[in-house]
Amino acid sequence: MAELKYISGFGNECSSEDPRCPGSLPEGQNNPQVCPYNLYAEQLSGSAFTCPRSTNKRSWLYRILPSVSHKPFESIDEGQVTHNWDEVDPDPNQLRWKPFEIPKASQKKVDFVSGLHTLCGAGDIKSNNGLAIHIFLCNTSMENRCFYNSDGDFLIVPQKGNLLIYTEFGKMLVQPNEICVIQIPWVFLKGANGLANPRDFLIPIAWYEDRQVPGGYTVINKYQGKLFAAKQDVSPFNVVAWHGNYTPYKYNLKNFMVINSVAFDHADPSIFTVLTAKSVRPGVAIADFVIFPPRWGVADKTFRPPYYHRNCMSEFMGLIRGHYEAKQGGFLPGGGSLHSTMTPHGPDADCFEKASKVKLAPERIADGTMAFMFESSLSLAVTKWGLKASRCLDENYHKCWEPLKSHFTPNSRNPAEPN
Ligand SMILES: O=C(O)Cc1cc(O)ccc1O
Numbered sequence: 001m002a003e004l005k006y007i008s009g010f011g012n013e014c015s016s017e018d019p020r021c022p023g024s025l026p027e028g029q030n031n032p033q034v035c036p037y038n039l040y041a042e043q044l045s046g047s048a049f050t051c052p053r054s055t056n057k058r059s060w061l062y063r064i065l066p067s068v069s070h071k072p073f074e075s076i077d078e079g080q081v082t083h084n085w086d087e088v089d090p091d092p093n094q095l096r097w098k099p100f101e102i103p104k105a106s107q108k109k110v111d112f113v114s115g116l117h118t119l120c121g122a123g124d125i126k127s128n129n130g131l132a133i134h135i136f137l138c139n140t141s142m143e144n145r146c147f148y149n150s151d152g153d154f155l156i157v158p159q160k161g162n163l164l165i166y167t168e169f170g171k172m173l174v175q176p177n178e179i180c181v182i183q184i185p186w187v188f189l190k191g192a193n194g195l196a197n198p199r200d201f202l203i204p205i206a207w208y209e210d211r212q213v214p215g216g217y218t219v220i221n222k223y224q225g226k227l228f229a230a231k232q233d234v235s236p237f238n239v240v241a242w243h244g245n246y247t248p249y250k251y252n253l254k255n256f257m258v259i260n261s262v263a264f265d266h267a268d269p270s271i272f273t274v275l276t277a278k279s280v281r282p283g284v285a286i287a288d289f290v291i292f293p294p295r296w297g298v299a300d301k302t303f304r305p306p307y308y309h310r311n312c313m314s315e316f317m318g319l320i321r322g323h324y325e326a327k328q329g330g331f332l333p334g335g336g337s338l339h340s341t342m343t344p345h346g347p348d349a350d351c352f353e354k355a356s357k358v359k360l361a362p363e364r365i366a367d368g369t370m371a372f373m374f375e376s377s378l379s380l381a382v383t384k385w386g387l388k389a390s391r392c393l394d395e396n397y398h399k400c401w402e403p404l405k406s407h408f409t410p411n412s413r414n415p416a417e418p419n
């Protein structure tokens with residue numbers, strides 16, 4: 001496949017026409033009586049229409065048929081998708097999952113939607129206030145099937161294999177160490193330069209197919225936590241041109257310009273925030289998406305790994321590749337961990353012993369590694385699949401802290417010099 005092209009930028013007003021139909025965007029208005037190429041005009045909104053212009057999100061799509069051209073939706077089997085946060089009793093323990101297993105295509109073909117497994121979440125689906133973390137375990141492309149989510153937006157973090165994602169705005173290739181967002185008014189941090197830079201966000205360009213699939217194209221919708229399917233006769237990827245500021249995008253994590261302590265102490269991981277999904281409370285996120293990229297550690301007289309902590313927030317972590325600095329073993333690529341509200345956690349015993357003894361010098365941290373975290377103000381509930389059916393829960397996680405011993409020296413204030 002030819003290399004895909006993208007538009008670069010974050011939150012801009014963009015426009016794109018499939019090169020096969022030059023002039024397909026109406027000039028000077030959104031709703032001509034007849035659109036160029038006899039297309040239909042359709043708006044997709046991502047904010048209430050009353051939002052001030054500065055926060056208003058919407059796009060205009062010019063398409064062969066409007067998306068309403070489908071048969072009625074009917075309920076389908078949810079598989080492992082749930083929004084029931086009371087499936088199992090609450091569990092405040094530190095939880096860690098071994099790498100989730102991707103089923104073998106030779107045994108069972110599973111596409112993105114049938115491979116969605118809800119791991120944890122919180123909130124009320126009907127008031128559009130909440131968060132769910134799903135693990136997608138798939139081995140097959142969506143064939144004449146597509147998916148949209150009425151309950152929220154996806155931030156997708158692939159760990160293994162490439163995702164070629166067809167959206168109504170065009171195609172995106174998303175590979176491990178890249179993320180994509182479909183499609184949400186996430187914001188990124190303040191400041192003119194550094195951290196995630198706006199030009200590194202890539203938006204697809206318009207691409208359409210005029211493909212008939214008589215009665216055979218299935219549109220799947222997640223609505224109020226349930227899955228529904230509707231049939232239609234044509235491919236929904238029939239948008240010839242679009243303009244607007246509500247678009248999907250991808251971002252390569254290698255472009256994150258890392259900022260770190262250059263004096264002393266371990267800074268809190270807000271410095272590693274790539275994107276934030278805001279709540280209505282200023283400064284408090286439904287979820288921050290945070291990464292722990294390769295960087296230099298140079299802090300003087302400092303215990304450099306993460307500190308021990310208990311947070312009012314919940315922390316779900318995953319590892320794309322390499323080793324996480326606070327846990328050399330046990331936390332593996334493709335696995336995950338959940339440290340819930342006020343649940344204590346921090347470096348394992350081995351990490352503590354080494355980092356409190358090592359002679360400090362400038363040092364590469366996490367080379368070849370990429371860990372990520374969703375930091376949420378919601379108290380996340382784990383699903384039955386997460387606790388049991390996934391069969392990946394690491395029953396021994398707590399043991400990584402068991403060897404921690406007291407180093408208290410009541411009669412000597414001064415710590416021994418590191419060797
Ligand atoms: O728990 C973790 O490993 C994530 C984390 C990393 C860090 O550098 C500081 C705080 C924090 O929660």
Ligand SMILES: [Fe+2]
Nearest residue numbers: 309315339345
């Ligand atoms: Fe933490």
